[in-house]
Amino acid sequence: MSTVHQGAFGGMPTPLYPASPSRLLAWLDCPRRYRMQYLDRPRPPARPQRAHTSVGITTHNVLRDFWDLPPVRRTPEGVAELVRSSWIDVGFRDPEQSAAWRQRVRESVVDYLRGSDRDRQPVGLERSVALRTESIAVTGRVDRLDDRDGELVVVDYKTGRQVPTEEDARTSLPLALYAAGAARTFRRPCVRVELHHVPSRTVVAHEHTQESLARKVTEAESIATDLRRADAEFAEQGVEAPSFAPRPSPLCTWCDFRAHCPEGQHMGPEKSDWAGLDGDGSTRPVRSDEGVRHD
Template sequence: MRNPSDAGQSVLPGMPRRLLRASPKSLADFSDCPRRYRYANVDRPSPQRGPRFAHHTVGTALHQVLTQWYDLPVERRTPASARQLLYAAWTPAGFRDDEQSDRWRARAAGWLTDFVADLDPEVEPRARERTVSTTTERMTLSGRVDRIDERGEELVVVDYKTGRNPSTDDEARGSQALALYVLAVRRTLRRPCTRVELHHVPTGTVASFEHTERSLANHARRAEDVAIDIGAALQAVDDGQDPDVAFPAVPGRQCGWCDFRPACPTGQAATPAREPWSFLAEDDLAT
């Protein structure tokens, strides 16, 4: 096992602390299950991952299309072009069979048709799939934002959602990832940014929240607390502690669909594995 950030190494007196390299996802992984964080960010080579899930296939394809659509000339930014991009991006990974995959491709194409019809093709986002970063007391934080809109002098963080249920304003308010993206957008693009939005592609609904300096500080403080815990775990391993003790597994229902289930005996014992298509809408779950 190798520490990718050096955050767990001792600092000589008078030397600055080495910062943890982190992302909103890696912080969330550690909060949910330190063992998962270790597998994804510390162990090299990373352990074997499980099969891809069908709902991830759907989400990945839709995200890819909504990025590529803006690469087209303005006159070609149409629902028909979005559907063509989807057909090129689609894979059958995770679906029960080709028939189920084809049905979901058609369903996703319908979502795109309605979603893109509501977009103004002449309005260019400030950025798409943009990596932004910032530095805190204990970490260098970076992540990729789906879309950054420019509205007057303000920038807006936009995150596409493709799950079953529309997002809510409470989700936008409570999302640590979106709050951290606001801070990173400010640092990277040097523009005011307070608003975050969750755009639910299947329904076209938008959930939003306007952050204040206080709400951003609260999210940043909680992220710093996680970074402290990660640093302590890394230091424990450097000091000779068993990595499985320093990064304990947190077993539960989520082990049924964890990417690292094949490498985790604790997760395998906790619950049966979920079928790769089991998170699709209820009408597609029958075998």
């Protein structure tokens, strides 16, 4: 009996390209960082976690676990206990700075939740959603899914220094993919997306249409087409593949893989572990795919 090797059959459909919003955006930010993060094996060591990432992850975890508390414990004291048990003491200058930021996170989460209906249970918390088209299979994890009058609403938490705008909500590729994926996963309408800036309690929103969501899905398919080509090139040529040239920018001073990129090192001195923290209780902008993984 002869052995048939995989790929020997002609006319077989091209497999769907598996992607996440984080993977798509990593390619747009810098092809070299994308290669090191997703393709290189062994993966180059990343720098230690910074303090602003610890703040962001802790805040997300507390806002996730808060809704698992019984209603009688959804109090400032309950939040304080969650912050204490979830705190990530990594990247801070010293114990005093860590303790000060732990208190700030507690206060900001309590203030944010005062404006929430604490008796209305979300439909999903860090819920995975999926979307398939003729060319891609996108999976992502939504911070929170609400039910508002029978329709789903995507809620994405932000913890950074920069307060998001309605334009940020309108143009966000991840938010649109989460909405399209939630609609497919739950078989319910989902067109509203919201960015909740926890430190300032700012909420900005955008109401998509089916047409605008379709355009965002098409955008994701276009990026995935480039990724499919680049991934194949890497499989043949490895790190010598020309598709992975760096894209130097001010972001290089924050890059977790800076130590492996001479071009990035020329963009200026590396930021300290706590450089993302400032004196007024906020942090450097943290995108949804930075620190808090949404793959």
